[in-house]
Amino acid sequence: MRGDIIKIPEMIYYILMAAASLSIVIFSGCGKTAAYDESIVSSEVNVQNMDKDNSAVTNNKKVMSDQLNMREVNLKTEPEGFELSKTDIRLRVGKQAVIRARLPEGIDRKQIVFISDNISTAEIVQSGETALIKAVGEGTAVITARLNNGAEQKCTVVVTDKPVVEVIDGVTYMDGILIVNKSYALPESFGKGLNKTAEKAFYEMAEDAEKENISLRIVSGFRSYKKQSELYEGYCNERGQEKADTFSARPGHSEHQTGLAMDVNSVYDSFAYTREAKWLAENCHRYGFIIRYPEGKEDITGYKYESWHIRYVGKELAEKLTAKNLTLEEYFGIDSKYSD
Numbered sequence: 001m002r003g004d005i006i007k008i009p010e011m012i013y014y015i016l017m018a019a020a021s022l023s024i025v026i027f028s029g030c031g032k033t034a035a036y037d038e039s040i041v042s043s044e045v046n047v048q049n050m051d052k053d054n055s056a057v058t059n060n061k062k063v064m065s066d067q068l069n070m071r072e073v074n075l076k077t078e079p080e081g082f083e084l085s086k087t088d089i090r091l092r093v094g095k096q097a098v099i100r101a102r103l104p105e106g107i108d109r110k111q112i113v114f115i116s117d118n119i120s121t122a123e124i125v126q127s128g129e130t131a132l133i134k135a136v137g138e139g140t141a142v143i144t145a146r147l148n149n150g151a152e153q154k155c156t157v158v159v160t161d162k163p164v165v166e167v168i169d170g171v172t173y174m175d176g177i178l179i180v181n182k183s184y185a186l187p188e189s190f191g192k193g194l195n196k197t198a199e200k201a202f203y204e205m206a207e208d209a210e211k212e213n214i215s216l217r218i219v220s221g222f223r224s225y226k227k228q229s230e231l232y233e234g235y236c237n238e239r240g241q242e243k244a245d246t247f248s249a250r251p252g253h254s255e256h257q258t259g260l261a262m263d264v265n266s267v268y269d270s271f272a273y274t275r276e277a278k279w280l281a282e283n284c285h286r287y288g289f290i291i292r293y294p295e296g297k298e299d300i301t302g303y304k305y306e307s308w309h310i311r312y313v314g315k316e317l318a319e320k321l322t323a324k325n326l327t328l329e330e331y332f333g334i335d336s337k338y339s340d
């Protein structure tokens, strides 16, 4: 019951305080130089009086600049907004990955450092706003990104010695290379045209070929699932499914749907005997391409030899596959067979 006794004096106190505050507001609103305690008057009151009272404007500016200063201090002490582009990476031994730190504005990128807790698995090749991570040996490492204010973010790196297989939205990637053959399909909705990097690489190659009087052009690039369905169905009607399967992919299984494959100049077997085909076979790896269905590997790739069909895999892998005379199937140790 003690609370009830205190209530009345408390109410009187609050009423008096409210009246005092109000008189200050009115006083400052009248344009007089107010000798009030700044801490009592809120910044909202100052905003209302900005046009009427110069001293209030000055005061308001001070409050605003105080707020700005506080915001700056907050950015420097709170890890909010600091995040990493990746928190989970799977890598094959010898491969590298990039982790980007998304720093809040006003933070110097020199203030961030990346640290690996297991350098025999993953080491930091380059640190900064963008870190380059190299997979050294099998195992797991935790990469910590640390700002000099103490804020931290982590990324787990799992390193294996086998191809890293990832299925993202129904698409299979091995060591980051998109895989499509008779065993691996693409979803119907996948693909929106030629891949820009592959396309650029092609035209760079064509330009260099031109200097040697070799003319290369794309006769078939991207093909949608629907387009492939029509083509495949046509071939089946014409020549029967068994035959069609040796040279035409079923919908979802065509490399052309990846936007990374192109048919160059001609799709007839006679192309193999041209100067252009010879040049293509000898040089395309330098631009990141491979002859995807080589001669003598029909049982491995699942397709007959196509001297005109090139697939973009990037320079590094293209050089490796060409030097060792390997198909993607052999390199990744996979099949190319329809399940039915």
Ligand SMILES: [Zn+2]
Binding pocket: 256, 261, 262, 263, 308, 309, 310
């Ligand atoms: Zn093709």
